[in-house]
Amino acid sequence: MTSLDKSLLDEFESIVGASHALHEDELVASYSTDWTGRFKGSTPLVLRPGTTEEVAQILRVASDANVALVPQGGNTGLVGGSVPLRGEVVLSLLRLNVCEPVDVLAQQVSLGAGVTLAQAQNHVSPFNLAIGVDLAARDSCTIGGMIATNAGGINVVRYGPMRDQLLGVEAVTADGSSISHLEGLEKDNTGYHLPGLFAGSEGSLAVITKARLRLHPQLDERCSAMLAFKSVGDAVSATAQLRRSVPDLHAVEVIFREAMDLVSDYISTSIPVRSDGSAWLIVEAASSSDPTDQLAQAIGDLGDLVLDVAVGHDSTSRAGLWQFREKITEAIATRGTPHKLDVTLPASELAEFVSRIPEIISEVDRRATAVMFGHLGDGNVHVNVLGDDGLEPDNEVESAVLGYVAQLGGSISAEHGIGTAKKEFLHLNRSGQEIAIFRAIKSSFDPKGILSPNTLIPAEEQ
Incomplete structure (x- = not known):
């Protein structure tokens, strides 16, 4: 685990206060593993800022000291994207939980990154309005994490994923600079659309602290x-x-x-x-x-x-x-630690994919089983591979399944992002030139590579 000298610990603590700078093992343990228990890391420090300015101060200190950080919301991801796998500092955004007044006229709302989906739903419901994305993990997943992974959920067939709900963001880049556009303009053609770029970036470009969301009529x-x-x-x-x-x-x-x-x-x-x-x-x-x-x-x-x-x-x-x-x-979790492979298939290939997957998995690990469900309206299949007697399946299962997805013209990531689990398979969907562009974009926002360094972008071949 990366160690931090006392002067640096004191500097971080002075920003958020002693009660929000956690370093005792028993206090940081829950921040160091994902929901499935498959991805486990360690961290010398968990920082829990309460304002965008505190986030900016933290990032300025981290940038000067070359300290890597992992932004974390509800920690409900399934691909290791918010886990401190190499001893990074965890930047928990749960205290950024302010729900601003609902703009009924525009049918919009600005929400802190740490607001849970359930809190957001309850906040806008009295105005007969609704959030366009709904997930089973609504009580714990956060707005910031949903944007970072471009979450979809059960209503994608009607409203689209999180990117389609996003009208503006407030974010802090790796050097501590703040970006804020929360005006909620439905049309703004003044150059690159940064909210759309941040959606699905998995915390690798900037730390989202607040978002302006489009709302929809509540359908009772x-x-x-x-x-x-x-x-x-x-x-x-x-x-x-x-x-x-x-x-x-x-x-x-x-x-x-x-x-x-x-x-x-x-x-x-x-x-x-x-x-x-x-x-x-x-x-x-x-x-x-x-x-x-x-x-x-x-x-x-x-x-x-x-x-x-x-x-x-x-x-x-x-x-x-x-x-x-x-x-x-929840039912799957009772059977052990699954390898979760959330993928998207063209409609014409869905039936073939579902019928062939058990055979493909068996060829790699004859004792493993596939438990599948998903959002059929958008071709998203959640493939959960379980090993025998609660053990994890062979790691080669991922290569076999994701390779078949790519062969059928599908995407290796439908929800939860690429994270750590899938970054070495990114080449199945993205060309070398596209991955090089990803690296260039990452470098322009985060030249020192301190934000979510283990996420999304595969290691460059030497």
């Missing part, structure tokens, strides 16, 4: 349904039809065989539709008026594609369906 009238399908191909075809025929389609989630069996056992609840299928969709329509008839008509038009349907009309019955999707990650 909802109808959800679970549909069972004989094959993955049928589920894919049905999704395409629903996207064409349901104007108020709000979510299309998919659960495959192994995941459905696992979560059903975990929540001790029988599958509410036929259990002999290969794939299940949870679809939701949302509107200002009751969308039940609209969704029912569209499902009826699917005909023999659907084996069985269960409908959730009220909040209780909808929650009963959605628990099968939202509890999957």
Whole structure:
């Protein structure tokens, strides 16, 4: 672990105060590992600034001393992007949790990077407005982390990912310089769009301290349904039809065989539709008026594609369906430490991918299993590879799965970013020239390479 001399520790402590400069082992332990427990590091210091100015002061000191830092929000990432793997200082942004007044006229809001998604949702809901991105980890994931990873979630099919919600940012670059554009202009063609660049940059370019988000009308009238399908191909075809025929389609989630069996056992609840299928969709329509008839008509038009349907009309019955999707990650965690490979496939390749993955994994590690689910509306499949008896699977599994994704024209990262887990596979999706451009952009923002040094960009070949 990197050590810091006392004078430097004292200088950092003078910025945030002794109670927000943590260095005791028992206090920093939770900041040094990710949610899955797969990525574990160590840190000599956790700093918890409460203002953008404190972040700027910290970065000026760190830059002068060549001290590397890892920005961290809710630490819900799954690819090691916010873990201090080489003894970096952790910059926890959870105290940047101010929710500014909602701009009802513009349908926008400015939020601190440490605001959780649930806090943001509760803040804007009284004004009949909603955040465009929703995640199962809403109680712990933060606005800053969601921007850094360009999070998508269950409503991408309607509103797009976090980048599409972003109208402005306040951020601090590696030398302690501040950038702030929170005016919320819907159109601003004055050069490069820095908020869009920071979205998905995983903390490698600057530390986001505040964001201006576009809001959407809150849609209280909802109808959800679970549909069972004989094959993955049928589920894919049905999704395409629903996207064409349901104007108020709000979510299309998919659960495959192994995941459905696992979560059903975990929540001790029988599958509410036929259990002999290969794939299940949870679809939701949302509107200002009751969308039940609209969704029912569209499902009826699917005909023999659907084996069985269960409908959730009220909040209780909808929650009963959605628990099968939202509890999957918890269910997987009970089986050991998974290798999480969140990928995106072209719609035409989804069925082939899902059917071939178990065989591809078995060729590398015959005792490993794949638990898959995802957001079928945007082609995102969460591939969770579990080893036998709680052990981690062979590391070569990642190379095999991600190589196949690239072969099919997909992306090796759909959510959670590249992080540490996938950076050596970036070449599968990006050319050497593109990676060189990434390095040049990184160097222009962070010439000393002190921000998230283990994330996103692979080591340069010597």
